[in-house]
Amino acid sequence: MSEQDDAPIELEPLPLDAWHRARGGRMVPFAGYHMPVQYEGVMAEHLWTRSSAGLFDVSHMGQLSLSGEGVAQALEALLPGDMAGLAPGRMRYSLLLGEDGGILDDLMATNRGEDYYVVVNGATKWDDIAHIHEHLPESVTLNHMDDKALLALQGPKAVDALARLVPGVESLVFMTAGAFTIDGVEAWISRSGYTGEDGFEISIPADAAERVAELLTAQPEVKPIGLGARDSLRLEAGLPLYGHDLDPATTPVMADLGFALSKRRREEGGFPGHARIMAERADGAPLKRVGLMVDGRQPVREGARVVDKAGREIGRVTSGGFSPTLGRNIAMAYLPPAQGDLYAEVRLEQRGKPFQATVTAMPFVPHRYVRKGV
Template structure:
């Protein structure tokens, strides 16, 4: 297992470290439920330096990326982010990622467990005149929660001018940083890329703010589950298509009409009718969580789907889950039966997110 730039920083604060995506990472400090609720009410600092940070540049890089991603890269403005998908030739999802157009290049954040495979795939399929740099000397911090802007703006007031899915270069106490107003908790917040050598200083500066506490992987998982956000390797994999995963929004109108991206035949063949199995949210009866690996069963007890994420929602104080179910059972309000270790659980299909998101969107009502 490799060590993150903040490994000693986490251990000095009493973090319980666990293996994740090839790294030792903090799963909790004060307890998952306490950290979850703190993030929902104030601001939590997450170390996501295991993620892959890439820069892609060269003549026509936006068009080159469109050969692999189903998103509209050519229409993406400078300083704007877009969620997209890296697809294989069968339309399966190799990874989900965030792409930002900067003045002279594209900045891409990919999942930690898949980053080296992603880099290999990109280098294999992009033209030789497209340059790909892996920023393995950069740390990545996520400051999330309704008071994240108060804490960060105290250090750099200009960040308050960003809206959701916007990014720019800033300085934090003299340290160059690339900051986006984004995250994976459903809350307002920021992702902050800084040189690894400065990560501990910036983490200290943020945690010196009264709104901020360090938060571990455990709460990050329960927060993203409440927000209805899929986790690659669990809710998404290379056999899953965008339509099955309920990620059709990642296909822009122009790309749906023109195609031209890897896996387009299958992906567009499922538009707009959908895939045979669909990712849905579930409210589970009772108090016991149903975990990944449980099955969706029909009246005869036959397996017809699978649970891909599940746990106890600290905000709702009840179990929730995500599952792939037959299309005919995907409507909100549909009763679902789950089987876990030979025991049946009753559940109901529910709209996602389970907890309303609070992104700072341009033009949103105050």
């Protein structure tokens, strides 16, 4: 191994790096960046977001633009979602699939009329970009929008705070998006997020990120929130995190993400792993993602074993922690269908210590998205 191999990975600063530090953000390495894990404490930040509005810096995510002749069809060759039927201003959760139907990443795709705007996970964005580029026809152009920042404003009062600055944004409903301005700054805003709460994601020029963050946190409903609360919020919402609950060995059926398989695409095929995925839909998958209510005061974490009565391992916990909203420990795990029935009791082991848990429906905390007609 060379000295170069031993060198520490160089971490990138976010556009708001100095802003986070000035507000007491405790910075940690995440997805190749320095990112704020908390400001005043994970529990307080979590509960504030559930009751008011939290501002998250998610600029580590990959923001991509795909345009050109046949772009929808090119995306459909990689994703199981109906991209051709996606109306302008509409967005869809989808999955980047490997040849065997395993999940390479989960993402959001939006038809912006002139292009498709795709947001991928920060930890996988370089692999995603390479994979997508390799499979695109020459008529389609992929642009990595690395001059953009991405902010997420989440919580029941997010709409009150943002509408004060962006009149008309309240007309958006869940999974719709449009072009707006914030104090003269051009912004692409979607009513979406990954906390289970109502909220918005705001794409802006990186050099305007501090100005927009200042405007948002000047609103009485809004506080900056770190990665720690983002993780506990998405866990309560039953939302999988790539690299933990999703990976290339996991299919959409195993992950309980069947809603991402659009009806037309299921029938027509043409996406990677179609035959395997349809077989799992018909016959069942060998494992399935389930929620667990965990007894006791100590949280179980990723990697804890799920064992049968004989002590044989039958699954693994992929995410786990304390739920501030419920006041108890929760987790997600992959189990064989026979052990994954609702209300089934299972035994967990973490560092040799046993825990009792009950299989439960997800989300653990109900989603509060604002949908059309509601």
